[in-house]
Amino acid sequence: MPPVSRLLEGRFALVTGASGGIGRGIALRFAEEGAAGVAVHCRTGTEAVGEVAARVRESGARAVVLQADLTDEDACRGLVREAAEWAGGRLTALVNNAGVQPTQPLPGMTAVDWRTVVDTNLTSVFACTQAAAEVMREHGAGGTVTHIASIEASAPAALHAHYSASKAAVVMHARSAALEYGPYGIRVNTVSPGLIDREGLAEAWPDGVRRWREAAPTGRLGRPEDVGDACVFLASRLASWITGHDLVVDGGVMARPTW
Template sequence: MLTGKTALVTGATGGIGAGIAARLAAHGARVMAHYRSRPPTQPDVLAVQADLRKPAEVDRLLAETLDRLGGLDIVVNNAGVQPVQPLSEQTLADWRAVFAGTVDTAFLVTKAAANLMVGRGGGAIIAIGSIEGTLPAVGHAHYASAKAALLMHTKAAALEYGPHGIRVNAVSPGLISRPGIEDAWPEGVASWTEHAPLGRLGTPEDVGDACVFLASDLSRWITGQNLTVDGGMSVRPAW
């Protein structure tokens, strides 16, 4: 489905990012997996380090991706931070750190990547949001606000870059399984599996396959949209 395409996935060391990189590669894309401090271990991707909060580092990341892959057709903005902290305890520095690691990074990467794609016939840019961008949770005021901003940034970018053949969409996951989550948050996992219509947590591969769809020609007339991947949790009945 993606044979001959080149892709950059930010924040691809583990979890959702690693799942996205793996699924893009499985469908034929050549993938550059970005990391900040811990390199990815997938055998079927290339890896590059960068601090995406710094514009010069983003420029270097894109230049190295072009040099090593020979092009750039797909970008997935997955990098972000997810602290848990009551709003009453959040400082302005805490707030800014979440926005810097989630919204600022996506802005910088999207802008730099789109500037390259404009002269190369277009491309696909995907932001990894969250259902918390529309359904906030206690302790996540800064995170939910950042994800909401990311969703609006996606729509604005789609509007501006559409005439250049660049599609910009978002994928918003629900609760995604990771090693140890059942032990760390048993009540949350139990509640999710009880109330979600599809009855289970999501997997990184579930998110990755949504990205494959939005990166492929199957979604050639789709832009500015947010694809929710949450097993139906956000549409459960009111009573």
């Protein structure tokens, strides 16, 4: 565990997609940095997200497990409302982490395939952000919203046309939201991770892992807590004059020359 500085003392946060590696890392880092409570969301992985909630509590924060299908706009708004009610109306941070990353050739991709990714990765961000901003405005103390984008927002990969497009749109949504919600004390940013390690990745994709390590100046894959640290920073007082920004967390891969 990194040194704890209680950067998020007293905050109440909602982390979507918290059953997976990155979401788990974000939720735990929020708890470790003094958040009063972390609402952890999942669509189907209730057992996994329950374990995350237990670890959040071990770190001294309150936790609640919330379930919703974020491809449904009403479900997004209901999720935020439920999290805010649990937090006594004091929802001060939202991390839009939930997303999907299927691989599919662009030729032959259907509109249904496209919408499945866009609705999960982008429309949910729009709906959750809008709902959270309403809560933050009503409470009057402002807050922070952080979207998890990707380096593929600006450096697309083959078979990821729908994913890359959705993440590029997420970055621009944050900039637009930062512009319009800034007067209410609400800051909106994105974190764009590179390749984040997970159990079994090296065995499932050895060539990709090898190429990433060779390309990264830091010589390693990312860890969920690397993304969590970036989210903690953006939600903290240390980033009080940062909004509309895309924070790339990729071990330096995007700094490599392309020729």
